[in-house]
Amino acid sequence: MEDDLIDGQLSRTILDALNLKAFPLRKGTKSFEVPGWDSLSHVTVIMAVEDAYNVRFSTGDIVALQSVGDLERLLDRSKA
Amino acid sequence: MISESSADPGFGAALQLPNATLSSVWAANAARLGDALAVSHWADGRITHRYSWRDLFAEAKQVANWLRTLGVVQGQVCALLLRPDSAFYPLYMGVVLAGAMPSVVAYPNERLHPQKFRDGLQGMAAKSGLDWMLTDAELHARFSDLLDAPSIQIALISDRPWKTHAQLSEINVAHASPDDTCLLQHSSGTTGLQKGVALSHRAVLEHAHRYGNAIAIDARDSVASWLPLYHDMGLIAAFHVPLAFGIPIVQLDAFTWVVRPGELLNAIAHERATLCWLPNFAFNLIADRVRSSEIPEDACASMRLITSCSEPVRSSSVKRLHDKLTPFGLRPHSIGASFAMAETTFAITQTPIGTAPVVEQVSRAAIGTGVALVATDGEPARACVSSGRVIDGCSVRIVDGNGLRVADGTIGGIEVQSVSLFNGYRHNEAATARVFRDRWFVTGDVGYVRSDELFVMGREKDLIIVAGKNIYPEDVEDAVGRVDGVTAGRAVAFEMDDEQRGTGQVAVVVETAETSLDELKALRSRVARVGTDFDVPINHVFFAAPRWLIKSSSGKLSRKDNGARAMAELEDVIWKTT
Numbered sequence: 001m002e003d004d005l006i007d008g009q010l011s012r013t014i015l016d017a018l019n020l021k022a023f024p025l026r027k028g029t030k031s032f033e034v035p036g037w038d039s040l041s042h043v044t045v046i047m048a049v050e051d052a053y054n055v056r057f058s059t060g061d062i063v064a065l066q067s068v069g070d071l072e073r074l075l076d077r078s079k080a
Numbered sequence: 081m082i083s084e085s086s087a088d089p090g091f092g093a094a095l096q097l098p099n100a101t102l103s104s105v106w107a108a109n110a111a112r113l114g115d116a117l118a119v120s121h122w123a124d125g126r127i128t129h130r131y132s133w134r135d136l137f138a139e140a141k142q143v144a145n146w147l148r149t150l151g152v153v154q155g156q157v158c159a160l161l162l163r164p165d166s167a168f169y170p171l172y173m174g175v176v177l178a179g180a181m182p183s184v185v186a187y188p189n190e191r192l193h194p195q196k197f198r199d200g201l202q203g204m205a206a207k208s209g210l211d212w213m214l215t216d217a218e219l220h221a222r223f224s225d226l227l228d229a230p231s232i233q234i235a236l237i238s239d240r241p242w243k244t245h246a247q248l249s250e251i252n253v254a255h256a257s258p259d260d261t262c263l264l265q266h267s268s269g270t271t272g273l274q275k276g277v278a279l280s281h282r283a284v285l286e287h288a289h290r291y292g293n294a295i296a297i298d299a300r301d302s303v304a305s306w307l308p309l310y311h312d313m314g315l316i317a318a319f320h321v322p323l324a325f326g327i328p329i330v331q332l333d334a335f336t337w338v339v340r341p342g343e344l345l346n347a348i349a350h351e352r353a354t355l356c357w358l359p360n361f362a363f364n365l366i367a368d369r370v371r372s373s374e375i376p377e378d379a380c381a382s383m384r385l386i387t388s389c390s391e392p393v394r395s396s397s398v399k400r401l402h403d404k405l406t407p408f409g410l411r412p413h414s415i416g417a418s419f420a421m422a423e424t425t426f427a428i429t430q431t432p433i434g435t436a437p438v439v440e441q442v443s444r445a446a447i448g449t450g451v452a453l454v455a456t457d458g459e460p461a462r463a464c465v466s467s468g469r470v471i472d473g474c475s476v477r478i479v480d481g482n483g484l485r486v487a488d489g490t491i492g493g494i495e496v497q498s499v500s501l502f503n504g505y506r507h508n509e510a511a512t513a514r515v516f517r518d519r520w521f522v523t524g525d526v527g528y529v530r531s532d533e534l535f536v537m538g539r540e541k542d543l544i545i546v547a548g549k550n551i552y553p554e555d556v557e558d559a560v561g562r563v564d565g566v567t568a569g570r571a572v573a574f575e576m577d578d579e580q581r582g583t584g585q586v587a588v589v590v591e592t593a594e595t596s597l598d599e600l601k602a603l604r605s606r607v608a609r610v611g612t613d614f615d616v617p618i619n620h621v622f623f624a625a626p627r628w629l630i631k632s633s634s635g636k637l638s639r640k641d642n643g644a645r646a647m648a649e650l651e652d653v654i655w656k657t658t
Contacts, residue, residue: 018626019567020593035593035626039189039338040361043369046339059125059340063333 004028006072010049014068017041017048027069034068055079088112091299092325095289101256101281102176102324109326110137116326117302121166122347123333125340129166133326136170138247143174144254146242150235154179154254156211157264157506159204159232161185161219164333167240168309171214173323174242176262179254183210183264183276184310187219189335198223200274204266205232208276208506258282261503265312265422276506277422286473287316287425287500288324294430294471295355295385295416297321302328304353306337306344313390316426317357328353342370345408349379356383357418360391361569367400372407381409385433389418391636392538392554393465395439412436419467419536423521425500428476429534431468438466438533448550450491452528452535462555466533473499478529483517491528491550493540495520526552542639544575546584551616553639559610560588560618565603567591567626574643576620586611587620589646591628622646 004026005011011025018037031037037045049071050056055078065071094100094108113133121129131139152158158175160182162168175182185204188197201223204210210232217238235241256262262281266274303322307314322329330351337343344366347353358366388398398415416431431437441461446453455461470476477485478492486492497520504512515522526543527536537552544551556573560566570591575584590607594600604621611618630641 018593020626021595032627038627040365042339043341043365047369047371059336059343062339063124063336 006068009052010072010075013048013052014045014071017045025068027067027072029068030066031068049075053079088299088326092289092292092297095285095292095324099258100285101258101260102262102284102320103253103256105285105324106137106140106173106176107250107253109133109323113326117328118323118326119166119169119329119331120347120351121169121331122343123164123336125336125343125346127350131166131169136173139170139242140173140177141247141249141253142242142245143170144177145248145252146245147174147178147180147235148248148252149245150212151233152178152180152212154256156180157183157209158212158214159183159185159210161187161213161215162237163187163216164308164331164335167237169329170242171237172309175214177248177253179256180212181261181264181278183208183266184315185266186308186310194223204274204276207274207508208264208266256281258285259503261506263315264506265315266310275508275511278503278506279422279425279500280503283425283500283502284316284320285324287427287498288321290471290473290499291317291321291427291430292325294427294433295387296433297325297327297355299325299327301325301354301384302330302351303355304330304332304344304348304351305357306332306334307357308334311390312420312422312426313357313359317387317389317420321426338365341365342374345370345375345379345405348383349376352382354382354384356386357389358386360388360394360397363388363394363397363401367397367404370404372404375405375408378409380405380411380414383410384414385416386410386414387416387418387430388437389420389427392536393417393437393467394558395437395463395465398437398465417465417467419494419525419534421523423502423515424474424496424498425502427471428474428496428498429468429470431466437468438531440464440466440530440535444555447491447537447552450550452489452491452530464535464537467536468534469532470534476529476534477520478527479517488530489528491526491537494523494525494527494534494536496523497521542574544573544584544586546575546586546617551586556586556588556611556616556618557637560590560607563590563603563606563610565592565594565599565606567593570626570629570637572629572637572639572642574639576643576647585619586616587622587643587646588618589622589624589629589642591624591626593626594623 006025061074090112094105110133115132118133118136119131158180172182212233214235214237217236258281261278263279265277303318305318307318309315330347330353413434413436417437418427419429420427441455442464443453443455444460475497477495480486480492524540525536526538526540538554542553553573557571560571561569571588573588576587594603607621608618629637
């Protein structure tokens with residue numbers, strides 16, 4: 001299942017935002033399955049990713065996210 | 081075409097008629113305001129629907145006709161269970177026009193365990209008597225086994241089925257008495273033990289009138305809110321009050337707001353909103369999680385009052401929001417506070433317009449003895465923020481353990497009276513009787529009054545008493561929640577029995593991402609040290625994995641539930657090293 005893991009840099013950015021040392025973030029992982037990733041910390045994660053990659057997501061795109069894989073795909077689209 | 085509302089000699093007049101009901105006031109506003117903006121609904125950072133008063137009221141009458149066709153009759157309870165959607169407004173009003181009682185229920189998010197949602201809904205249905213469930217196809221599919229209970233009738237609201245119906249004629253709009261119950265609000269909780277707060281037309285309209293006076297509401301005002309409408313602050317302050325006066329409502333989707341709190345500022349700037357209500361945590365979220373570079377210039381130039389309510393008001397939060405928004409046009413003294421609860425419709429107190437909330441530095445040693453003495457220089461102190469002064473039609477008294485009134489500056493239980501008091505908990509006379517003492521409503525909150533200002537310190541039932549010393553769990557949680565290694569703000573304090581000494585001990589459950597035994601030991605020391613900093617012995621520290629703590633549906637961490645769970649499941653809750 002290693003190939004299901006998301007990009008390492010993105011994973012580190014998310015875990016740092018959540019103050020987590022380690023947690024396997026797979027494409028299908030949902031935010032509520034990750035320790036500390038609740039509705040109030042969601043904005044912290046999004047801002048950390050935006051700052052790390054110098055991108056800005058639309059509110060609609062953020063609301064539509066269902067999984068970590070969705071976030072990775074949104075990031076790829078935004079960087080393109 | 082929606083026109084800007086302007087000064088109107090009829091402003092607020094319908095509210096004061098002797099037999100006013102929600103229906104009569106809304107009808108008068110629709111006739112008076114016509115094409116003026118009633119509701120601007122925002123989702124995903126943009127306006128998705130704007131209702132004029134004419135269109136909103138016309139669609140509400142279509143809803144009422146549709147409900148009558150379905151078989152909804154006067155006096156029944158219609159639970160509204162839908163995602164934030166612009167269909168909510170005519171649907172809610174249509175239920176009232178049909179003579180039924182709307183009860184807004186929190187839509188389950190993906191984090192809520194399905195069984196907890198079932199328990200909550202079943203409890204509500206059993207205790208309050210939900211006759212109808214107005215919901216969407218998605219939720220019905222997920223919970224069809226529960227929602228299809230014989231006692232609850234379902235009506236799906238997807239695609240606005242009422243749009244093919246004619247408007248209910250004026251003559252057929254339900255004729256209610258001002259003292260009839262017009263809505264049912266459920267207290268927070270996911271245990272199924274929620275009590276349904278029944279409010280009359282008179283209570284809601286009297287409150288709108290008197291609270292409107294307290295905040296000097298006028299025809300130029302408009303309300304911006306992201307608050308969920310199942311909560312009294314959202315439903316009354318940000319929905320019923322503006323509907324009663326006919327001022328515009330700018331409503332954001334709460335799901336959107338929480339991922340982009342800056343959207344509230346965008347909406348305020350775009351709509352030139354003037355009034356806003358926020359719980360304390362929202363002050364911090366906006367201050368910390370909105371990039372200044374993304375706030376529109378002069379975003380808050382129109383804003384004349386942001387009221388902190390529904391959570392203990394923290395002076396640091398007020399200052400942070402003030403400092404954040406001042407460069408964007410927020411004027412001095414435009415942040416206030418209020419003490420409110422569903423049972424009194426909403427507010428009991430409010431910071432007087434044009435003044436800042438009074439802040440007192442109160443001696444922690446004196447608090448422990450039940451007296452709010454102002455601290456001397458250098459003495460450990462707690463910053464107590466006033467929730468303002470009593471509004472017209474309400475009274476406050478502070479009582480001791482025997483129900484006797486105490487002097488100003490003495491800490492005790494807060495009891496209130498209001499012309500907008502509820503009609504009782506629906507179908508629960510015993511629970512209703514328990515919250516009254518000599519016609520005073522026992523709020524369950526603790527605080528003190530000084531110079532006509534009410535200072536709320538916390539919940540009475542959560543008070544921790546150690547050897548005769550009163551300790552407020554909010555204080556412990558505030559300090560422990562900032563300890564390095566504890567997930568910010570994720571700490572709950574509660575009382576554990578010390579059988580040997582015959583008193584209580586302070587226990588805390590904290591969430592942490594730390595995993596090694598050495599790190600946990602060090603963290604335990606840091607937590608304990610914080611307690612000694614303000615003379616509170618923290619005897620027990622339970623470590624839990626992030627997201628272990630239970631929240632109620634209103635988003636508050638439950639001390640009772642989390643304390644019981646920590647003691648029962650301790651072996652399972654420690655975030656183990658691997």
